[in-house]
Amino acid sequence: MPREISFIGFGSNVGDRQELCDRAIALMNLLPLSQVTGVSSYYETEPVDPEGRLGGHWFYNGIVRLETSLSPQRLLAILQETERGLGRNEINRQGPRTMDFDLLLFGQHQIDQPGLTVPHPRLHKRRFVMEPLVELDPAYIHPALHRSMHELLEALDDPNQVTKLSIKPGSTYPARPTCSVPTASE
């Protein structure tokens, strides 16, 4: 596969949401044939689905920019395995969730297969996706709608509340270069 820029949304609304999001970023740093090249702020967001509201907590959401030579199918399969590893409830997938990943964009590819639709069909309708996307790459063009992320956010009509948090993403498990030499104190 040629190298592509992808955007992966993550969200958690149960347990220690900050720690779970930090862990999701740390795990994305370990993906084969891939590099994390950007991480948005965390946003606290009102659940969109009525069932998501039953968990009590609002979500922590964010987006990772990943440069990857994985296929989109392989990437999504690994992300789904990671959701399970982080304790995702497979029986009630719409209920409170420790971790939810969405493959939002994969270069300029448009994919419509069983189990994989890219761009994610609802990304431009959700404030909790568009705000972090615009933070990361406002000029990125949506491959099907042919409008920039900035333009799509301007046109968005989603009343759900989204608040940018001042905490530093990934601070529980800071990444370090793969070939760094441990210091004497480690």
Ligand code: AMP
């Ligand atoms: P959810 O419960 O919201 O995590 O949705 C997961 C389901 O959506 C799975 O069956 C996936 O195969 C499917 N799906 C289709 N396209 C995507 C995508 N771009 N990103 C994540 N899941 C997707």
